[in-house]
Amino acid sequence: MKTLLARPWIWAWVAAALAFALTAAISQNQGAWGLAVAALTFSAFSVIVGLGQMFVITLGPGNVDLSIPATMTLAGTVSLKVMDGGAGAEVTGLAIALAIGAGVGLTNYLLILLIRIPPIIATLAASFLYQSLAIWSNRGLRVKPPESLAEFAVGRSLGLPNLALLALVLSVLAWVALNRAAYGRQISAIGQNPRAARLSGLPVEAVRLATYMLCAVLAGLCGFLLSCFSGGAALNMGQEYLLASIAVVVIGGSSIGGGRSNVPGIWAGALFLFLIVSMLNSYGLGAGVRLLMTGLIIIAIVAVGSRGPRGT
Amino acid sequence: MMNCKTFALAATAVTLACSAAADTSDKRIALSNNYAGNSWRQAMLTSWETVTGPAVSEGIVAAADAFTTAENQATEQAAQIQNMILEGYDAIVLNAASPTALNGAVKEACDAGIVVVSFDGIVTEPCAYRIAVDFKEMGRKQVEYLAGRMPDGGNLLEIRGLAGVFVDDEIHAGITAGVAEFPQFTIAGSVNGDWAQDVAQRAVAGVLPSLPEIVGVVTQGGDGYGAAQAIAAAGRPTPVIVMGNRQDELKWWGEQRDANGYETMSLSIAPGVSTLAFWVAQQVLDGASVPQDLTVPFLEITQDGLDEGLASTPEGGVANVEYSLEDAKAVIAGAN
Numbered sequence: 001m002k003t004l005l006a007r008p009w010i011w012a013w014v015a016a017a018l019a020f021a022l023t024a025a026i027s028q029n030q031g032a033w034g035l036a037v038a039a040l041t042f043s044a045f046s047v048i049v050g051l052g053q054m055f056v057i058t059l060g061p062g063n064v065d066l067s068i069p070a071t072m073t074l075a076g077t078v079s080l081k082v083m084d085g086g087a088g089a090e091v092t093g094l095a096i097a098l099a100i101g102a103g104v105g106l107t108n109y110l111l112i113l114l115i116r117i118p119p120i121i122a123t124l125a126a127s128f129l130y131q132s133l134a135i136w137s138n139r140g141l142r143v144k145p146p147e148s149l150a151e152f153a154v155g156r157s158l159g160l161p162n163l164a165l166l167a168l169v170l171s172v173l174a175w176v177a178l179n180r181a182a183y184g185r186q187i188s189a190i191g192q193n194p195r196a197a198r199l200s201g202l203p204v205e206a207v208r209l210a211t212y213m214l215c216a217v218l219a220g221l222c223g224f225l226l227s228c229f230s231g232g233a234a235l236n237m238g239q240e241y242l243l244a245s246i247a248v249v250v251i252g253g254s255s256i257g258g259g260r261s262n263v264p265g266i267w268a269g270a271l272f273l274f275l276i277v278s279m280l281n282s283y284g285l286g287a288g289v290r291l292l293m294t295g296l297i298i299i300a301i302v303a304v305g306s307r308g309p310r311g312t
Numbered sequence: 313m314m315n316c317k318t319f320a321l322a323a324t325a326v327t328l329a330c331s332a333a334a335d336t337s338d339k340r341i342a343l344s345n346n347y348a349g350n351s352w353r354q355a356m357l358t359s360w361e362t363v364t365g366p367a368v369s370e371g372i373v374a375a376a377d378a379f380t381t382a383e384n385q386a387t388e389q390a391a392q393i394q395n396m397i398l399e400g401y402d403a404i405v406l407n408a409a410s411p412t413a414l415n416g417a418v419k420e421a422c423d424a425g426i427v428v429v430s431f432d433g434i435v436t437e438p439c440a441y442r443i444a445v446d447f448k449e450m451g452r453k454q455v456e457y458l459a460g461r462m463p464d465g466g467n468l469l470e471i472r473g474l475a476g477v478f479v480d481d482e483i484h485a486g487i488t489a490g491v492a493e494f495p496q497f498t499i500a501g502s503v504n505g506d507w508a509q510d511v512a513q514r515a516v517a518g519v520l521p522s523l524p525e526i527v528g529v530v531t532q533g534g535d536g537y538g539a540a541q542a543i544a545a546a547g548r549p550t551p552v553i554v555m556g557n558r559q560d561e562l563k564w565w566g567e568q569r570d571a572n573g574y575e576t577m578s579l580s581i582a583p584g585v586s587t588l589a590f591w592v593a594q595q596v597l598d599g600a601s602v603p604q605d606l607t608v609p610f611l612e613i614t615q616d617g618l619d620e621g622l623a624s625t626p627e628g629g630v631a632n633v634e635y636s637l638e639d640a641k642a643v644i645a646g647a648n
Binding site for chain 1: 348349350351353354355358382472474475489501502503504508509510511513514515517518519520521522523524536537541542545546547558559560591626627628
């Protein structure tokens with residue numbers, strides 16, 4: 001129990017469970033299960049972009065990817081346009097979405113490395129480029145996803161939403177990469193002290209390149225899935241995920257300064273963000289109160305979480 | 313519904329009108345637009361190009377350039393307007409980021425002798441012209457329609473737009489007024505869908521478990537399809553969802569109608585209102601007497617007009633109407 005309380009992600013899970021219980025309490029019959037399914041489905045999107053953002057943030061102060069919304073929009077728009085709603089092009093569509101992610105990640109990294117602009121500015125500036133490309137490629141027209149992909153995105157296996165299962169698989173892979181693979185040790189080392197990491201012979205630049213590409217590829221995948229889920233790509237579809245991707249990392253107990261991250265917290269943060277809005281909506285609170293309370297509760301969780309002892 | 317004249321006809325009329333006056337052939341008009349990141353705004357910009365392109369090539373005006381700010385910020389748009397003043401445009405057609413925050417820049421433009429015509433996102437500065445949409449009526453009308461369909465009333469779910477934006481407050485006020493007028497309805501739940509299908513889908517899915525049976529969904533446009541998806545995913549019976557003229561919404565409505573006789577209505581502003589603003593600016597430059605405040609009707613699609621509306625709406629776009637000079641003159645004459 002003591003070791004459990006020492007986990008940095010425990011408070012986010014407590015908060016998510018509380019928000020669930022309070023919402024389920026006023027739900028109609030069968031409502032709690034419906035709420036759980038909805039929470040898992042929509043959290044999957046935040047988890048996928050949150051995992052990418054987590055790796056970037058782990059790289060240390062100033063590392064953050066602000067181009068996630070634009071990358072999602074670009075990947076969703078172009079891949080759906082190429083598939084054009086027809087059967088047989090699903091794999092091509094997915095490959096295009098992932099390739100766009102890889103291209104975006106490479107571009108972001110080159111801007112940071114070659115022009116020496118801080119990542120926060122580089123990714124923000126580049127996001128205007130990606131957004132413009134998305135506008136130019138289809139002028140905001142919504143193309144329907146192929147039937148098979150739409151069915152997969154809203155479907156369930158073993159009673160659980162397909163998207164949540166996919167996000168879970170990605171989370172396990174991310175957990176292995178972070179905690180059991182050399183890659184995780186390397187990004188943590190760079191995040192804790194980039195100079196020491198460089199002097200000890202770590203391939204710092206290669207690791208950073210891989211991390212920005214990984215983040216953008218996950219954003220591309222998320223844009224692809226969200227487009228298939230909600231019946232088409234829209235130019236403003238990624239907007240919510242700019243703050244959400246950072247919030248799930250921070251709420252989940254990862255250090256915003258880098259060097260210390262965890263995967264279970266991403267899920268807690270994503271579930272919490274969905275459930276808190278559902279809870280405040282269910283209790284009939286207006287948008288102003290809702291935003292205020294969401295902000296206050298996030299500050300409270302982060303404050304409590306960062307006070308507790310940390311296993312190092 | 314508004315009449316959709318073909319442009320060729322309108323252009324002939326324009327050429328005739330111009331041979332009489334032709335006072336605007338050396339005038340330059342700029343479009344100052346605060347946002348381009350959704351399908352409605354893209355359609356608005358496309359309509360602007362479609363109508364002003366021929367107007368420029370035929371010499372009715374010298375230029376009709378469109379500018380969009382990157383960040384949807386009032387400060388950025390104020391700077392953009394100041395640039396337009398320096399560049400010597402004769403008229404600025406404006407879709408404003410804020411009804412009040414641009415008043416200073418708009419006043420500067422007026423003082424420099426520039427005609428300012430605001431539309432959709434209008435400004436309160438008295439020297440500007442306003443082409444306003446009766447957003448309140450857009451909200452009230454939805455409840456009135458539902459009352460006609462379901463005289464016994466019931467619970468409604470309200471999907472609002474982006475919190476803090478003037479349009480959201482106006483439509484909401486109209487819906488509130490509608491519920492006061494038809495007290496058999498109750499707003500059982502309210503969520504913010506931000507005029508985006510995926511956001512609405514997410515918000516509705518989260519609030520549905522705690523809601524009683526819903527008979528109708530009142531919306532603001534761009535959120536009806538997302539609501540329908542969320543309600544279907546929760547396995548609930550489909551209520552009457554008021555749509556917002558997006559093609560995916562109309563298509564879904566048509567499919568439901570063919571499958572089970574589903575009936576609803578759809579209403580929104582036509583993105584082509586930008587072209588009305590263009591012609592109004594041209595008319596003011598031409599010396600016509602134009603009242604400071606004009607109202608443009610919203611575009612409504614009924615059950616009977618669904619097939620026609622679907623046929624004329626581009627795949628993935630928004631139902632639209634583009635205005636000719638004659639239409640603009642009619643709107644001005646109607647207000648005088």
